[in-house]
Amino acid sequence: MSTTHEAGWAHAPGALRGPAWLSPPADPNALVPSLWSRTAHKRDGDLVVGGVAVADLVAEHNTPAYVLDEDDFRARARAFRDGFAGYDVYYAAKAFLCTAVAGWVAEEGLHLDVCSDGELTVALRAGVDPARLGYHGNNKTHPELRRAVAEGVGRIVVDSLVEIERLAQITAELDVVQPVMVRVTAGVEAHTHEYIATAHEDQKFGLSITSGDAMDAVRRVLAAPGLRLQGLHSHIGSQIFDASGFEVAARRVLALHARIADELGVTLPEMDLGGGFGIAYTTQDDPSEPADLAAEMTRIVDHECRALGIERPHLSIEPGRAIVGPSTCTVYTVGTVKPVALDGGAVRTYVSVDGGMSDNVRTALYDADYSCTLAGRASDAPPVLARVVGKHCEAGDVVVRDEFLPGDVRPGDLLAVPATGAYCRSMASNYNHALRPPVVAVRDGRARVIVRRETVDDLLATDVGAAG
Numbered sequence: 446m447s448t449t450h451e452a453g454w455a456h457a458p459g460a461l462r463g464p465a466w467l468s469p470p471a472d473p474n475a476l477v478p479s480l481w482s483r484t485a486h487k488r489d490g491d492l493v494v495g496g497v498a499v500a501d502l503v504a505e506h507n508t509p510a511y512v513l514d515e516d517d518f519r520a521r522a523r524a525f526r527d528g529f530a531g532y533d534v535y536y537a538a539k540a541f542l543c544t545a546v547a548g549w550v551a552e553e554g555l556h557l558d559v560c561s562d563g564e565l566t567v568a569l570r571a572g573v574d575p576a577r578l579g580y581h582g583n584n585k586t587h588p589e590l591r592r593a594v595a596e597g598v599g600r601i602v603v604d605s606l607v608e609i610e611r612l613a614q615i616t617a618e619l620d621v622v623q624p625v626m627v628r629v630t631a632g633v634e635a636h637t638h639e640y641i642a643t644a645h646e647d648q649k650f651g652l653s654i655t656s657g658d659a660m661d662a663v664r665r666v667l668a669a670p671g672l673r674l675q676g677l678h679s680h681i682g683s684q685i686f687d688a689s690g691f692e693v694a695a696r697r698v699l700a701l702h703a704r705i706a707d708e709l710g711v712t713l714p715e716m717d718l719g720g721g722f723g724i725a726y727t728t729q730d731d732p733s734e735p736a737d738l739a740a741e742m743t744r745i746v747d748h749e750c751r752a753l754g755i756e757r758p759h760l761s762i763e764p765g766r767a768i769v770g771p772s773t774c775t776v777y778t779v780g781t782v783k784p785v786a787l788d789g790g791a792v793r794t795y796v797s798v799d800g801g802m803s804d805n806v807r808t809a810l811y812d813a814d815y816s817c818t819l820a821g822r823a824s825d826a827p828p829v830l831a832r833v834v835g836k837h838c839e840a841g842d843v844v845v846r847d848e849f850l851p852g853d854v855r856p857g858d859l860l861a862v863p864a865t866g867a868y869c870r871s872m873a874s875n876y877n878h879a880l881r882p883p884v885v886a887v888r889d890g891r892a893r894v895i896v897r898r899e900t901v902d903d904l905l906a907t908d909v910g911a912a913g
């Protein structure tokens with residue numbers, strides 16, 4: 446069969462239709478607004494973000510590049526801060542962190558959740574008040590904990606019994622009192638990918654309510670003079686839309702909170718309900734506004750508190766993805782276009798770009814779906830069903846599994862993938878000695894690099910040679 450891009454072939458018999466939810470765009474030269482940052486739009490085929498034409502940005506900064514819409518990030522941070530008024534909102538740094546972003550988080554009045562010494566270092570370098578930091582991790586080492594305590598981190602979320610011993614020793618040595626939360630697992634099967642669900646029993650995070658480990662941890666923390674127990678912490682997983690898992694978790698965690706008051710006579714002042722709010726990667730996803738999430742979560746907690754006859758503790762949450770995810774798109778240059786004939790006569794168009802699983806591992810790791818658009822020119826060519834793939838030595842190196850692109854997509858074209866702000870740069874790797882791309886912040890017509898592109902010298906700097 447022919448493997449050329451004949452006009453209209455995508456709709457010919459035997460043509461690939463793609464997944465049921467995907468249809469060719471009504472206007473290939475426009476964006477689907479729900480998938481893009483607030484300032485993003487198309488102008489004569491050119492993608493414009495933060496008042497900057499992406500083609501101009503690429504002329505200066507090259508591809509691949511993450512383009513971060515600063516106004517969008519700040520607006521989402523404020524929407525969580527204001528929507529969850531009365532809560533403390535901790536931005537989850539693991540989604541994406543650099544000193545510029547840590548500064549924006551502080552300026553917008555959010556707290557910051559870190560989970561490693563590296564994230565702590567970046568937050569402190571950015572001038573974030575340590576008292577506004579939370580510290581997570583299932584395997585915090587003695588030196589990491591010691592530094593966190595010595596720096597005055599506002600709260601440490603305890604994740605194991607041995608960590609309590611370490612903290613007791615450190616606080617005695619430093620003669621300080623450290624506020625802590627106890628992370629519990631509520632035994633909930635969250636509706637998300639298995640790898641990013643965290644509240645079922647058989648995984649590494651938290652202390653089980655059912656087994657009694659959570660209560661054991663609470664008793665041990667209360668018995669340690671250098672530790673002040675602020676409350677319980679529950680995070681059920683990530684990219685979650687459905688409130689039912691959260692509702693079950695809240696019920697179980699509040700029941701433990703009430704039991705601690707009953708049996709131990711201690712009313713814990715706080716409770717953290719975690720992050721995990723889903724965003725739109727494709728038209729399949731329909732996320733809620735922060736204010737609506739807040740109303741729903743508060744309703745659930747208040748209902749449970751009334752049923753248990755307890756006061757509602759001071760609540761906090763830890764959104765990462767929902768703040769930074771939609772703020773960023775990744776821009777690539779197309780290198781090759783390869784129509785591949787499949788059994789049955791259909792053709793899949795493989796569009797290879799100059800990045801891949803080293804800058805976005807989520808498709809390979811979680812079967813994540815993304816979308817993309819032509820970013821540097823308009824085209825009215827009939828759409829073809831394309832698979833956007835990277836340049837790494839893996840067949841699974843897929844960036845966008847299915848997307849309709851103009852049938853004249855060709856080498857040199859710019860492609861932009863929206864909603865790559867969370868867990869893309871932060872999970873990027875040097876696989877095949879790829880150089881991790883820069884993060885370029887755009888705002889009011891200005892582009893500035895906030896994380897520079899890696900260089901070959903960066904790679905060679907760690908390669909000390911045979912004599913080393």
Ligand SMILES: Cc1ncc(COP(=O)(O)O)c(C=O)c1O
Nearest residue numbers: 537680683720721763764765766
């Ligand atoms: C403890 C904790 N808090 C917050 C988050 C942030 O999750 P998300 O980026 O989905 O909001 C995570 C990641 O899943 C987490 O493990």
Ligand SMILES: N[C@@H](CCCC[NH3+])C(=O)O
Nearest residue numbers: 539641683684807867868
């Ligand atoms: N890295 C995951 C989410 C895990 C969040 C950290 N607990 C993702 O990309 O979806």
